[in-house]
Amino acid sequence: MSSTNGSSDAPADAAALYPDDDSGTPRSTPWDHIQALWQGKWFILSLALLLGGAAYVYQQNQPRQYRASTALLLNEPDRPDRMTKFLPVQAPNRIGRELYFLRNSEVFAEEVARELLTHADTLSAPAESSLLWRQDGRLRSPEALAARLSGAVSVRRDAQDLPALRIQATGPRADEAALVANTYADVYRVHRKRSSNAQVRATRQLLKEQKRKLHTQLRALEDSISTRVRSSRQRGLLAPTDSGGGLVGKANQLAGKIAELRHKKEEVQLDLQMEQALLDSARARLRRIRPNLADRASSTTSTRLQKTQEEMASLKSEIRLIKARNRTLSPQLQAQLSDMKARLDTLQTRADRLATEYVDRSLSTGAIRPLDGESGGGLASVVDLRRQITKRRLSVTRLSAKLKALDDRLEQHRAALRDSPNDMLSRLRRRKATTQELFVSLSKNLQRTRVSATASPEQVEILRPAAPPSTPIAPDVWSNVILATLLGGVAAGGGTLLYNRFDDVIEAPEDLPHSSSGPFGTIPEWSATTDPAFDESAVPWPGIADPFAPAVEAYRHLATNIRLGLPRNVSTIVVISPGAKEGKTTTAANLAVAFTEAGQDVLLVDADLQGPALHRLFNADRTPGLPDQLSDEHDAVQSLPLPTSRRPGGNGASADAASSQAASPLAPDMGQLGLLAAGHDVPQPSLLLQERHLRPLLEPMQASWDLVLIDTPPALLYDDAFRLASLSELTLLLAAAHRTRRRAVQDVRTRLDDLCSHTIAEVLNRDSSASPSRYGYTSSYYPSRRSDVPMTDRLAQTVSRGVRRVLKG
Numbered sequence: 001m002s003s004t005n006g007s008s009d010a011p012a013d014a015a016a017l018y019p020d021d022d023s024g025t026p027r028s029t030p031w032d033h034i035q036a037l038w039q040g041k042w043f044i045l046s047l048a049l050l051l052g053g054a055a056y057v058y059q060q061n062q063p064r065q066y067r068a069s070t071a072l073l074l075n076e077p078d079r080p081d082r083m084t085k086f087l088p089v090q091a092p093n094r095i096g097r098e099l100y101f102l103r104n105s106e107v108f109a110e111e112v113a114r115e116l117l118t119h120a121d122t123l124s125a126p127a128e129s130s131l132l133w134r135q136d137g138r139l140r141s142p143e144a145l146a147a148r149l150s151g152a153v154s155v156r157r158d159a160q161d162l163p164a165l166r167i168q169a170t171g172p173r174a175d176e177a178a179l180v181a182n183t184y185a186d187v188y189r190v191h192r193k194r195s196s197n198a199q200v201r202a203t204r205q206l207l208k209e210q211k212r213k214l215h216t217q218l219r220a221l222e223d224s225i226s227t228r229v230r231s232s233r234q235r236g237l238l239a240p241t242d243s244g245g246g247l248v249g250k251a252n253q254l255a256g257k258i259a260e261l262r263h264k265k266e267e268v269q270l271d272l273q274m275e276q277a278l279l280d281s282a283r284a285r286l287r288r289i290r291p292n293l294a295d296r297a298s299s300t301t302s303t304r305l306q307k308t309q310e311e312m313a314s315l316k317s318e319i320r321l322i323k324a325r326n327r328t329l330s331p332q333l334q335a336q337l338s339d340m341k342a343r344l345d346t347l348q349t350r351a352d353r354l355a356t357e358y359v360d361r362s363l364s365t366g367a368i369r370p371l372d373g374e375s376g377g378g379l380a381s382v383v384d385l386r387r388q389i390t391k392r393r394l395s396v397t398r399l400s401a402k403l404k405a406l407d408d409r410l411e412q413h414r415a416a417l418r419d420s421p422n423d424m425l426s427r428l429r430r431r432k433a434t435t436q437e438l439f440v441s442l443s444k445n446l447q448r449t450r451v452s453a454t455a456s457p458e459q460v461e462i463l464r465p466a467a468p469p470s471t472p473i474a475p476d477v478w479s480n481v482i483l484a485t486l487l488g489g490v491a492a493g494g495g496t497l498l499y500n501r502f503d504d505v506i507e508a509p510e511d512l513p514h515s516s517s518g519p520f521g522t523i524p525e526w527s528a529t530t531d532p533a534f535d536e537s538a539v540p541w542p543g544i545a546d547p548f549a550p551a552v553e554a555y556r557h558l559a560t561n562i563r564l565g566l567p568r569n570v571s572t573i574v575v576i577s578p579g580a581k582e583g584k585t586t587t588a589a590n591l592a593v594a595f596t597e598a599g600q601d602v603l604l605v606d607a608d609l610q611g612p613a614l615h616r617l618f619n620a621d622r623t624p625g626l627p628d629q630l631s632d633e634h635d636a637v638q639s640l641p642l643p644t645s646r647r648p649g650g651n652g653a654s655a656d657a658a659s660s661q662a663a664s665p666l667a668p669d670m671g672q673l674g675l676l677a678a679g680h681d682v683p684q685p686s687l688l689l690q691e692r693h694l695r696p697l698l699e700p701m702q703a704s705w706d707l708v709l710i711d712t713p714p715a716l717l718y719d720d721a722f723r724l725a726s727l728s729e730l731t732l733l734l735a736a737a738h739r740t741r742r743r744a745v746q747d748v749r750t751r752l753d754d755l756c757s758h759t760i761a762e763v764l765n766r767d768s769s770a771s772p773s774r775y776g777y778t779s780s781y782y783p784s785r786r787s788d789v790p791m792t793d794r795l796a797q798t799v800s801r802g803v804r805r806v807l808k809g
Contacts, residue, residue, distance in 0.1 A: 039496075562730065
């Protein structure tokens with residue numbers, strides 16, 4: 001059979017466990033992103049320069065656009081404040097109105113287009129189409145030109161605190177853009193002058209109309225004044241020769257009477273308030289004396305009155321108690337309360353009647369006497385208080401009537417003053433004076449409008465005419481080139497990060513997740529296949545690399561690292577790979593030979609009961625094997641004979657190299673190589689490979705052999721590999737370039753870190769980047785052949801390597 005550094009027989013592929021999605025990818029750090037960008041720096045730089053150059057070439061071929069602008073200042077017309085009410089109301093936002101007109105008026109745009117066509121002969125006809133000319137070199141029609149002006153001309157406000165406008169024209173020719181901007185400004189200035197003249201004419205017509213109305217009002221006011229004066233003379237209020245000045249004395253008399261009546265009214269109000277206070281005081285004293293009258297009466301009436309009041313107090317107490325104890329009253333309680341309230345009303349009526357009877361009897365018999373130390377508490381004081389109350393009431397009534405009479409007289413005098421001829425004449429004369437003043441002002445402004453109609457100032461002033469621009473505004477070549485370069489760099493950086501995120505296949509030693517200082521060893525890609533006529537039975541170990549091939553130097557290098565690079569010697573090594581067909585079986589076999597060449601006795605154990613292959617690499621029997629050894633039936637270890645000679649040129653070695661090897665007197669003493677094959681098939685291999693079974697088996701092996709090297713099944717497919725690794729002293733985690741995924745190695749390494757306390761060494765197999773010269777000059781005579789990989793796989797690997805070299809350096 002032919003052998004490569006990858007097993008040809010495997011039940012499954014571990015790559016199927018990891019689809020192309022990145023849902024389980026460990027979270028990347030910013031430093032990882034920076035490293036990925038640095039690795040792809042040449043790709044990023046190349047793409048950025050490529051897009052920048054393409055943008056430069058594209059922008060150079062684009063037509064140029066020029067922009068010319070002119071500034072306008074709008075002059076405000078004079079409007080006197082006192083005449084504002086007679087003039088038309090101006091728009092509150094004049095600049096906004098002008099902007100809306102210039103941007104949306106189709107009539108104005110057609111007027112500008114006709115004016116432009118009259119000045120088109122000042123420009124030379126262009127070879128290509130422009131604002132004024134068509135593609136065939138003919139001028140556009142006014143309608144077509146007006147439609148294009150709406151997109152080529154822009155108008156905006158030039159200053160926030162001044163009525164200033166800026167007109168900008170854009171076109172493919174500099175002189176044409178300047179002509180459009182200046183023509184637009186000239187036509188607008190003429191339009192504003194026409195509008196101003198029309199406004200002056202309208203204002204003059206309005207002033208004439210207002211003057212006529214004021215003249216009519218003055219005539220009416222003069223007639224009213226004359227009529228009022230004649231009426232006053234006829235009623236005797238004015239003398240025949242008096243023009244109304246004699247009415248002032250009567251008006252003054254009415255004003256004096258009104259002031260006198262106001263003074264009297266204030267005095268009466270003060271007297272009324274005093275009498276009302278005395279009346280209230282007498283009433284209060286009488287209310288204080290009445291309870292004492294009942295206490296001084298000694299008769300049966302007072303006894304009955306006292307009993308009645310006590311019964312009323314008891315009844316009120318019961319009602320309050322019932323309401324306090326019962327928030328919700330039942331129908332029976334409500335009926336009982338109704339009866340008690342009715343009884344209370346009856347008692348109240350009886351108490352009032354008894355009190356009245358008691359007072360009447362006391363007054364009729366004169367039994368009331370003053371209290372001890374109290375004066376004025378007898379019957380005489382009560383009668384006196386009632387007499388005083390009656391007197392105060394009469395005084396209050398008399399003063400109220402007098403106050404009402406004074407109010408009536410005041411109202412009459414005020415009405416007479418309002419209707420006096422002097423007041424009416426004064427109002428008429430004031431209105432006449434105001435109207436005359438307005439009439440004179442209107443006459444002056446009318447004269448001013450007549451003058452402004454013939455010599456009105458410019459409404460629009462062109463501050464700076466448009467000049468042909470020297471530099472185009474579009475395209476902005478360098479800005480676009482810089483933007484394209486930045487976009488190219490960002491796109492290349494994003495592509496690099498995406499590729500780095502989805503590129504999960506290990507292709508180089510630095511791709512190993514835990515290889516900060518590099519892997520423990522690398523194995524180049526090799527094949528033991530020779531010419532088709534080669535007979536595999538002619539050599540004892542057809543799956544082992546030739547002693548002078550580059551690959552065997554890599555295995556020897558790995559063995560040296562294990563023997564000399566670890567802090568202590570190891571006696572048990574387990575070879576693990578995440579999936580199948582990644583070369584762990586071949587690596588274990590060649591590593592065992594390398595240790596044997598170093599003079600150590602090595603026992604090679606095939607613990608891959610799921611897919612055993614070690615016995616085929618050494619042309620040995622599969623049985624007896626590991627199951628027989630575990631059952632203690634007999635010793636299943638096979639001692640492999642060392643090769644005494646090799647076919648000249650076999651396994652990649654030349655005939656000269658083989659003869660020199662045989663003739664060398666310095667051939668080292670080789671150790672013994674033993675093989676414990678997989679044995680016969682068992683139903684459940686996982687149950688057989690348990691710690692309680694393997695630990696007693698490994699202890700005598702470690703005592704009998706210098707090194708026990710164990711081949712395992714794929715770690716991600718079967719759990720046997722992790723149990724075997726926990727019993728070893730060194731675990732070699734193997735990854736195959738262009739096949740093993742980074743996540744697979746990460747998962748296996750994480751599991752091993754949790755289970756094992758010893759060293760875990762990572763090894764990269766099929767490393768195509770490994771140079772043959774690193775293994776000695778003899779490798780140039782013994783080149784390594786590529787594995788038997790299909791052409792499509794080789795092409796995919798080549799493309800992947802090329803993309804990787806571009807994106808990752």
